[in-house]
Amino acid sequence: MNRVPERSRFSASVIEDDPIKQQQQLDEAQQIIRDLLRQIKQEQAKYDKVARAYQTTVANLVNITQDNNALERERDMWRGRAQGLAEPIDLASGEFRLTPAEISAIRKAIARLHHPDTGGDSERLKAWNAALDALE
Numbered sequence: 665m666n667r668v669p670e671r672s673r674f675s676a677s678v679i680e681d682d683p684i685k686q687q688q689q690l691d692e693a694q695q696i697i698r699d700l701l702r703q704i705k706q707e708q709a710k711y712d713k714v715a716r717a718y719q720t721t722v723a724n725l726v727n728i729t730q731d732n733n734a735l736e737r738e739r740d741m742w743r744g745r746a747q748g749l750a751e752p753i754d755l756a757s758g759e760f761r762l763t764p765a766e767i768s769a770i771r772k773a774i775a776r777l778h779h780p781d782t783g784g785d786s787e788r789l790k791a792w793n794a795a796l797d798a799l800e
Contacts, residue, residue, distance in 0.1 A: 733800070736797070737797060737798055740794055741794075744794065762799055764800065767799055767800060770796060771792075771793070771796055774789065774792045774793075774796075775789065778792065
Protein backbone atom coordinates (compact mmCIF):
# COMPACT_ATOMS: atom_id res chain seq x y z
CA MET A 665 0.00 0.00 0.00
CA ASN A 666 1.57 3.23 -1.14
CA ARG A 667 0.96 6.19 1.09
CA VAL A 668 1.20 9.66 -0.26
CA PRO A 669 3.20 11.72 2.20
CA GLU A 670 1.09 14.33 3.88
CA ARG A 671 2.23 17.91 3.83
CA SER A 672 3.59 18.85 7.16
CA ARG A 673 1.65 21.19 9.34
CA PHE A 674 4.99 22.73 10.15
CA SER A 675 5.89 23.85 6.66
CA ALA A 676 9.11 25.80 6.42
CA SER A 677 7.52 28.31 4.07
CA VAL A 678 5.06 29.42 6.74
CA ILE A 679 6.99 31.21 9.45
CA GLU A 680 4.78 32.96 11.87
CA ASP A 681 5.91 35.83 13.96
CA ASP A 682 3.50 35.02 16.77
CA PRO A 683 5.56 33.42 19.60
CA ILE A 684 2.46 31.83 21.17
CA LYS A 685 1.57 30.12 17.90
CA GLN A 686 5.18 28.99 17.46
CA GLN A 687 5.20 27.55 21.00
CA GLN A 688 1.95 25.68 20.30
CA GLN A 689 3.44 24.22 17.13
CA LEU A 690 6.59 23.28 19.01
CA ASP A 691 4.52 21.60 21.74
CA GLU A 692 2.53 19.69 19.12
CA ALA A 693 5.73 18.56 17.41
CA GLN A 694 7.21 17.41 20.72
CA GLN A 695 4.03 15.48 21.52
CA ILE A 696 4.17 13.78 18.12
CA ILE A 697 7.82 12.87 18.74
CA ARG A 698 6.97 11.43 22.18
CA ASP A 699 4.13 9.39 20.65
CA LEU A 700 6.42 8.07 17.93
CA LEU A 701 9.14 7.20 20.46
CA ARG A 702 6.54 5.34 22.54
CA GLN A 703 5.43 3.40 19.44
CA ILE A 704 9.05 2.56 18.60
CA LYS A 705 9.62 1.32 22.14
CA GLN A 706 6.51 -0.87 21.94
CA GLU A 707 7.55 -2.32 18.60
CA GLN A 708 11.07 -2.96 19.92
CA ALA A 709 9.58 -4.81 22.89
CA LYS A 710 7.49 -6.95 20.52
CA TYR A 711 10.56 -7.68 18.40
CA ASP A 712 12.62 -8.62 21.47
CA LYS A 713 9.88 -10.99 22.62
CA VAL A 714 9.73 -12.67 19.20
CA ALA A 715 13.54 -12.93 19.07
CA ARG A 716 13.63 -14.57 22.52
CA ALA A 717 10.90 -17.00 21.50
CA TYR A 718 12.81 -17.86 18.32
CA GLN A 719 16.06 -18.45 20.22
CA THR A 720 14.25 -20.64 22.74
CA THR A 721 12.63 -22.62 19.92
CA VAL A 722 15.96 -23.18 18.17
CA ALA A 723 17.61 -24.25 21.45
CA ASN A 724 14.74 -26.67 22.12
CA LEU A 725 15.01 -28.11 18.60
CA VAL A 726 18.75 -28.64 19.02
CA ASN A 727 18.21 -30.42 22.35
CA ILE A 728 15.41 -32.56 20.94
CA THR A 729 17.54 -33.50 17.92
CA GLN A 730 20.47 -34.49 20.14
CA ASP A 731 18.17 -36.55 22.38
CA ASN A 732 16.60 -38.18 19.33
CA ASN A 733 20.02 -39.08 17.89
CA ALA A 734 21.10 -40.59 21.21
CA LEU A 735 17.89 -42.64 21.39
CA GLU A 736 18.35 -43.83 17.80
CA ARG A 737 21.93 -44.93 18.54
CA GLU A 738 20.77 -46.76 21.65
CA ARG A 739 17.92 -48.37 19.70
CA ASP A 740 20.34 -49.51 16.99
CA MET A 741 22.73 -50.87 19.62
CA TRP A 742 19.96 -52.93 21.24
CA ARG A 743 18.64 -54.04 17.86
CA GLY A 744 22.17 -55.13 16.91
CA ARG A 745 22.56 -57.03 20.18
CA ALA A 746 19.23 -58.75 19.60
CA GLN A 747 20.35 -59.77 16.11
CA GLY A 748 23.73 -60.91 17.40
CA LEU A 749 25.79 -58.20 15.67
CA ALA A 750 29.04 -56.93 17.07
CA GLU A 751 28.91 -53.69 19.05
CA PRO A 752 29.54 -50.62 16.89
CA ILE A 753 32.79 -48.80 17.46
CA ASP A 754 32.27 -45.44 19.14
CA LEU A 755 34.16 -42.92 16.99
CA ALA A 756 32.32 -39.87 18.34
CA SER A 757 33.86 -40.02 21.82
CA GLY A 758 37.05 -38.12 20.96
CA GLU A 759 37.89 -34.88 19.20
CA PHE A 760 37.12 -36.56 15.88
CA ARG A 761 34.68 -34.40 13.86
CA LEU A 762 33.49 -34.85 10.29
CA THR A 763 31.19 -32.78 8.13
CA PRO A 764 28.00 -34.39 6.78
CA ALA A 765 29.57 -34.36 3.30
CA GLU A 766 32.63 -36.25 4.57
CA ILE A 767 30.45 -38.81 6.35
CA SER A 768 28.43 -39.28 3.16
CA ALA A 769 31.61 -39.80 1.12
CA ILE A 770 32.93 -42.38 3.62
CA ARG A 771 29.56 -44.14 3.61
CA LYS A 772 29.61 -44.38 -0.21
CA ALA A 773 33.19 -45.67 -0.27
CA ILE A 774 32.43 -48.31 2.37
CA ALA A 775 29.29 -49.34 0.47
CA ARG A 776 31.36 -49.88 -2.68
CA LEU A 777 33.72 -52.14 -0.72
CA HIS A 778 31.39 -54.06 1.58
CA HIS A 779 27.93 -54.08 -0.02
CA PRO A 780 26.69 -57.65 -0.54
CA ASP A 781 25.72 -56.89 -4.16
CA THR A 782 29.39 -56.19 -4.95
CA GLY A 783 30.64 -59.29 -3.14
CA GLY A 784 31.25 -57.63 0.21
CA ASP A 785 30.40 -58.66 3.75
CA SER A 786 27.01 -57.38 4.91
CA GLU A 787 27.97 -57.65 8.59
CA ARG A 788 30.96 -55.41 8.01
CA LEU A 789 28.77 -52.91 6.14
CA LYS A 790 26.30 -52.85 9.06
CA ALA A 791 29.12 -52.26 11.53
CA TRP A 792 30.46 -49.37 9.46
CA ASN A 793 26.99 -47.87 9.12
CA ALA A 794 26.47 -48.08 12.87
CA ALA A 795 29.80 -46.34 13.47
CA LEU A 796 29.01 -43.61 10.94
CA ASP A 797 25.51 -43.13 12.38
CA ALA A 798 27.13 -42.16 15.66
CA LEU A 799 29.00 -39.34 13.91
CA GLU A 800 25.89 -37.75 12.41
